[in-house]
Amino acid sequence: MEVELIEIREFLAEHPPFDHLPSEELDELPRRLSVRYLRRGTAFPGITGDGDLWLVRKGGVEIRDDEGALLDKFGEGDICAPVCGQRQPEKPITGITIEDSLFYLLPCDQLQALRERSEAFDRHFSDSVGGRIRRAITAMGEGDGTSLMSAEISQLLRRQPVIVAPDTTIRDAARLMNRERVSAVLICDGKNLQGIVTDRDLRSRCVAAGCNINSPIREIMTDRLIKIAPDTLAFEALMIMTRMNIHHIPVVGRDGVAGLISNNDLIRHQSNNSLYLVGDIGKARDVDDLEMAARRIPDLHIQLVQSAASAWHLGQAISSISDALSERLIHLARQRIGEPPVPFAWLAVGSQARREQTSRSDQDHALLLSDDYREEEHGEYFSALAEFVSDGLARCGFYYCPGKVMATNPDWRQPFAVWRDYFDGWIRKPEKRALMLASNFFDIRPIAGEESLYDRLRSEVLEQTQDNRIFIAHMAANALTHKPPLGFFRNLVVIHDGKHDNTVNLKQRGIIPIVDLARIFALSGGLRELNTVDRLRAAAEAGLVSAEGMESLEDALAFIAMLRARNQVNQLREGREVNNYLSPDALSKKERVHLKDAFSAIATMQSVFAQRYQTERFY
Amino acid sequence: MHRRLPEGPLREYLAQPFPDPKRDCREVEYLSLDLETTGLSPKQDRILSFGHVVMKGMSIELGGAAHRVVRVDQPLDENNVVIHQLTDDAIASGEPLAQVMRDFLKALAGRVLLAHHAELEFGFIDHLCRKVCGERFLTRVVDTQWIARRTLERRNQPFGGSDLRLFNLREHYNLPRYNAHNALSDALAAAELFAAQVAERETKKMPLGDFLRRM
The missing domain is CATH 1.20.120 (Four Helix Bundle (Hemerythrin (Met), subunit A))
Structure with missing residues (x-):
């Protein structure tokens, strides 16, 4: 039998929770509906929740409480809550159509029958809000097919391929490879891909064979090429490389050469995780090295999200990297300006302290100094330390904090006693600015230096806030x-x-x-x-x-x-x-x-x- | 007159009283009808399909929706296939006209006939009644196109033919666009348009008689 009322069926199929219904139910559903039209400005009868479930087909409805405050607003595809059988709200609410509107009505007994027949559909109504969100999170992790194994080569291409003409000399090609820091070069005659020359070819076919480095590159190129399309799966590409014992494959799309993929690209894609990155950061000799390493953070972010890591994981990963960067910068600073004259603790503040950073985060930090600190004697050292680290973090992509919550700000580079006074003041006089600062500085974590300084501060502050009802209320x-x-x-x-x-x-x-x-x-x-x-x-x-x-x-x-x-x-x-x-x-x-x-x-x-x-x- | 009629669907239909024109139009029942035909002339052309949907007061009840394809033995004109998306195969597997007609009259009993540009629907049904039963088709008719034209004329608003098209009128009332073009979706479209036209005129008293069109 043909599906009648196909337009209504399609509309339902597109809108939650009806999209959860099996196909046969969807075929039958339009026949259970009635259609109502309400002109703009009409009192909306669908909020009583008895009789029918109202679904907006066209138009819009506003729901307000008895004081006229907007509670909700519904448009096309929305079910106008409250729904059948739901408890009446404690305060009276009213609804009004804000446009000429067309509604589909499903009788409550029909809704009930549907819920009994379809578990997935029923969940939308019976689940706690939390349960619904949890299911959505699970679905997100599984759903979109961008996990590691299904990433396409086009997503991994990192740069334009390095291309030379067939008549280029071997020497010039090698120089270009050097300058571009690539391990392979493609040889193209105009748009036509002719061959490839890799580091290995230069060694075996040229250096070892004693060839003339002024000969044209085409003499040593591999011309029987294996090519792949941009939509090849990363996993397939890796299989081809392994099977053929090659390390580079040209990627050729409809419009010609799209790039060159190396086994390094694939391996890095698999191993571009925070551990490797943290390892590289720990070995960095200078800020340039750190800057290079930090450039991989966005890739890491992309990769983690693609492999269905949770936002919690992402926060942990990125924060562990900024911890490593901060730590390494402090280490490099000490190499340059010497050992600290008095004990200190470098504190991460805010999202880094909470391990909730993303790849676009500000830098927030502070310096907690020992009470032996004397401004006139030691001030210069810690100011220089703060500046070095802060500038380094900025070069690594962590923006200077617009609110100046940074150790470069003398206010946030203070000995223990001053910090203790700060907290005391914020807790005793919880004014607007105090509360804002308190919110910031209650989330602190030591990154380098004397952890005991931090521990003491934290314990004392928590003791003071706990059970302090007035402060908590503020x-x-x-x-x-x-x-x-x-x-x-x-x-x-x-x-x-x-x-x-x-x-x-x-x-x-x-x-x-x-x-x-x-x-x-x-x-x-x-x-x-x-x-x-x-x-x-x-x-x-x-x-x-x-x-x-x-x-x-x-x-x-x-x-x-x-x-x-x-x-x-x-x-x-x-x-x-x-x-x-x-x-x-x-x-x-x-x-x-x-x-x-x-x-x-x-x-x-x-x-x-x-x-x-x-x-x-x-x- | 009824007595002269032979036993059959038309007689049964006429045995039910017509809705009273003095009753409020928001309380009576309607049957919105759309016919797909091979042309505009009831004498020369044929009905390809019936689509109808029941409207109780201002609530359109989709449970009563019907889409019936009529069996026609001669091949179809290519143009109609394009418009109605009805193929020769669908038509060949359709039902006999008498059966579809009987069910339609059963559904219409006690209700007002509702159509957009009702001349066509009325003309074809009337022609069938005369041919088969030798009696004209009696019914109460609400024509959404006629309501729209009368409204524009009363306002002394200049208008063109396209202003009276179902599609354009629906847009005016913020009704959704339907892509499917078959007898049932057009019947539904007309019913929704009528609901919008009534809502636009909303007053305390709205006798059905004000909306009826004499055919």
């Missing part, structure tokens, strides 16, 4: 100023006051709110953990948050951070500026639903905090 109130968006409306992000944005700042509106909440748990419970996930888990263990609440935040963070990491991979690949902005266009319909879930998990926890600490008293 921190909480401050944390709640970063609110997640309400959701999406078409390709726009709906933010809190009902305005729209074209993009969402995933860091500002998704990650930071969670990081802030986790920090408050740590401070109020005297927990030593720094990493946000570690903090959340420790907080749940200490009974500061329910296991469910902890999991939903952890999942929300994993999902948002993953989206950010993936978005940054796209930016890196396209050579664009790497940032935290994501356009809703870049999201699949499913991802939009999950991202909205993640935002709502944050909002829920924020409102728990607001109640617990009665934050409205402060702002």
